[in-house]
Amino acid sequence: MTPLPFIAYNTYREAVRDRVLYNLIVFALLMVGSAVLFGQISIGIERQVVINLGLAAITLFGVAIAIFIGIGLVSKEIDRRTLYTVLSRPVRRWEFVLGKFLGLSFTLVVNTFFMGLGFFAAVFYVCGGVHRGDARLLAAIYFIVLELLIVTALAMLFSTFSSTLLSAVLALAFFIVGTFAEDLRGFAQMVTGPAHWVALGVAYLVPNFASLNVASSVAHDQPVAAHLVLANTGYVLCYSAVALAVAVLVFEYRNLK
Amino acid sequence: MNARRRVTSVAAAVLVCALAAQALVVRRLDRIRQGAPLEEMLYIGSSRLLRGLSLGFRGLMADIYWTRVVQYYGAKRRVRSVNFSLVYPLLEITTDLDPHLMVAYEAGSIFVSQQPPNGAGQPDLAVQLLEKGIRNNPGQWRLYFDLGFVNYMDRNDPAAAAKAFLEGSRVPGAKWWMKVTAAAMQSKASDPATARMLWQQMYETSSDERVRETARMHIVSLEVDEIVPRLEERVEAYRSRTGRYPANWDQMVQAGYLRGVPMDPTGKPYQLAASGRVEVQVPGDFPFATAGLPPGVKRPKF
Numbered sequence: 001m002t003p004l005p006f007i008a009y010n011t012y013r014e015a016v017r018d019r020v021l022y023n024l025i026v027f028a029l030l031m032v033g034s035a036v037l038f039g040q041i042s043i044g045i046e047r048q049v050v051i052n053l054g055l056a057a058i059t060l061f062g063v064a065i066a067i068f069i070g071i072g073l074v075s076k077e078i079d080r081r082t083l084y085t086v087l088s089r090p091v092r093r094w095e096f097v098l099g100k101f102l103g104l105s106f107t108l109v110v111n112t113f114f115m116g117l118g119f120f121a122a123v124f125y126v127c128g129g130v131h132r133g134d135a136r137l138l139a140a141i142y143f144i145v146l147e148l149l150i151v152t153a154l155a156m157l158f159s160t161f162s163s164t165l166l167s168a169v170l171a172l173a174f175f176i177v178g179t180f181a182e183d184l185r186g187f188a189q190m191v192t193g194p195a196h197w198v199a200l201g202v203a204y205l206v207p208n209f210a211s212l213n214v215a216s217s218v219a220h221d222q223p224v225a226a227h228l229v230l231a232n233t234g235y236v237l238c239y240s241a242v243a244l245a246v247a248v249l250v251f252e253y254r255n256l257k
Numbered sequence: 258m259n260a261r262r263r264v265t266s267v268a269a270a271v272l273v274c275a276l277a278a279q280a281l282v283v284r285r286l287d288r289i290r291q292g293a294p295l296e297e298m299l300y301i302g303s304s305r306l307l308r309g310l311s312l313g314f315r316g317l318m319a320d321i322y323w324t325r326v327v328q329y330y331g332a333k334r335r336v337r338s339v340n341f342s343l344v345y346p347l348l349e350i351t352t353d354l355d356p357h358l359m360v361a362y363e364a365g366s367i368f369v370s371q372q373p374p375n376g377a378g379q380p381d382l383a384v385q386l387l388e389k390g391i392r393n394n395p396g397q398w399r400l401y402f403d404l405g406f407v408n409y410m411d412r413n414d415p416a417a418a419a420k421a422f423l424e425g426s427r428v429p430g431a432k433w434w435m436k437v438t439a440a441a442m443q444s445k446a447s448d449p450a451t452a453r454m455l456w457q458q459m460y461e462t463s464s465d466e467r468v469r470e471t472a473r474m475h476i477v478s479l480e481v482d483e484i485v486p487r488l489e490e491r492v493e494a495y496r497s498r499t500g501r502y503p504a505n506w507d508q509m510v511q512a513g514y515l516r517g518v519p520m521d522p523t524g525k526p527y528q529l530a531a532s533g534r535v536e537v538q539v540p541g542d543f544p545f546a547t548a549g550l551p552p553g554v555k556r557p558k559f
Contacts, residue, residue, distance in 0.1 A: 094268070182287070183325070185283075186324060187324065190324075190328070204280045204283060208286065211286045232286070234278075235282040235283065238276075238282060239275070241272075242271075242275045245271040245272035248264065249268045252268070
């Protein structure tokens with residue numbers, strides 16, 4: 001039997017033991033505070049504010065966890081020398097990498113699920129009931145989960161070959177650049193010659209987070225097209241596969257002695 | 258094949274396939290989301306809020322907005338759209354974020370003032386944008402030139418244009434011809450030679466390639482508008498004398514009406530139709546010309 005589920009489950013348990021889910025308390029306080037505050041100040045946009053704030057908080061908490069746990073998944077095991085114990089068993093290196101990725105992804109899904117509950121409670125409180133467009137918020141939360149999968153895969157990749165600090169910087173840089181990926185492609189279209197191809201290459205290599213951010217649209221009751229959901233899902237699967245394939249290749253050849 | 262080589266092969270295959278697939282999906286996403294980034298940007302219409310959200314990087318945020326203005330304008334022009342409704346709101350936010358971003362006023366006023374399909378066709382808003390630019394950058398003579406230009410060319414208001422050129426001529430560093438141009442505005446309400454002079458000055462002083470290209474197209478189109486009626490007059494004179502239209506330019510040259518075969522600004526000979534009409538060979542080379550167009554080619558009058 002493949003050891004993948006065991007590695008994934010242990011990663012999840014370790015994250016819970018590390019009190020990662022404590023961030024939910026901060027999130028809950030933030031949501032309750034903003035709901036009460038904006039619920040009382042009737043300025044006409046309280047719903048938009050709660051939605052934008054809630055989705056931004058879910059994203060930022062998720063990204064912070066994905067980066068700071070993700071970068072330690074491999075390096076921490078090496079530092080504590082527990083990696084050697086794991087690899088001395090019938091566990092292959094690629095299984096270790098994929099198992100860790102699945103474990104952290106599951107942690108993030110659980111975390112996002114609870115934050116999502118708190119978020120909906122805040123929206124419910126502010127709007128005084130269920131709004132017709134609230135179902136679209138689920139799509140926005142789903143896109144956040146997809147975004148977190150890419151960030152986790154990247155954090156894993158960087159942790160296979162660099163120090164924790166450098167991994168954190170790189171993962172954060174990719175997150176920021178990925179937010180502006182559409183602009184990068186726009187720049188590429190505007191320049192000519194070798195600069196065009198270099199910019200285009202970079203624009204396609206960095207993650208494309210812009211299409212995963214629909215917070216503004218759903219806050220304004222804009223629908224989320226089904227083909228956007230499908231395309232985003234396909235994109236995240238492909239991009240995560242790229243990052244994990246590189247992580248597996250690097251880790252496979254890394255000298256652990 | 259040992260285990261490591263097998264893992265390497267599989268991972269490399271996954272890497273190549275997934276890399277290609279993700280690039281294809283990104284292209285698909287760009288098609289799905291065409292125009293969405295701009296609409297999303299305008300959800301935050303408050304410049305004050307945007308300044309706060311930019312966390313101090315206002316210049317960078319303004320650059321991003323300006324880039325999107327250019328992309329939006331370029332995309333609309335490519336498809337010859339008549340709807341440029343987002344140009345002005347985006348420019349307003351851009352210049353709120355960075356009131357000293359000169360290119361946003363200079364090129365932006367041309368984007369806003371030109372008639373569709375070359376711009377938004379909103380010269381009044383272009384004037385508003387330039388007046389805001391002058392308020393924020395009173396030492397930039399170039400903005401007075403742009404203001405005078407829009408007033409004369411697009412609002413048909415030579416008095417306002419003359420005022421702008423005159424005020425601009427007093428700004429330290431202003432070109433010597435600003436004062437001359439002010440005088441020309443005061444004396445001539447609507448004159449092709451003045452229009453040509455203005456476009457020539459625009460071409461020579463603008464640093465924005467898109468504006469220079471627009472100016473160049475206007476200059477060559479004005480040249481065609483000027484030459485074609487003169488050629489047609491000579492053709493008519495030939496007909497009055499001989500009783501028939503010339504079959505080609507050589508007959509006109511031999512009769513002493515022309516020194517040589519007349520060429521358009523791109524170097525192609527003008528065409529002489531049997532009815533005595535003079536036409537350009539490629540109307541697309543002169544997008545603003547109103548004379549010398551083959552029958553069936555219609556242009557809005559600028």
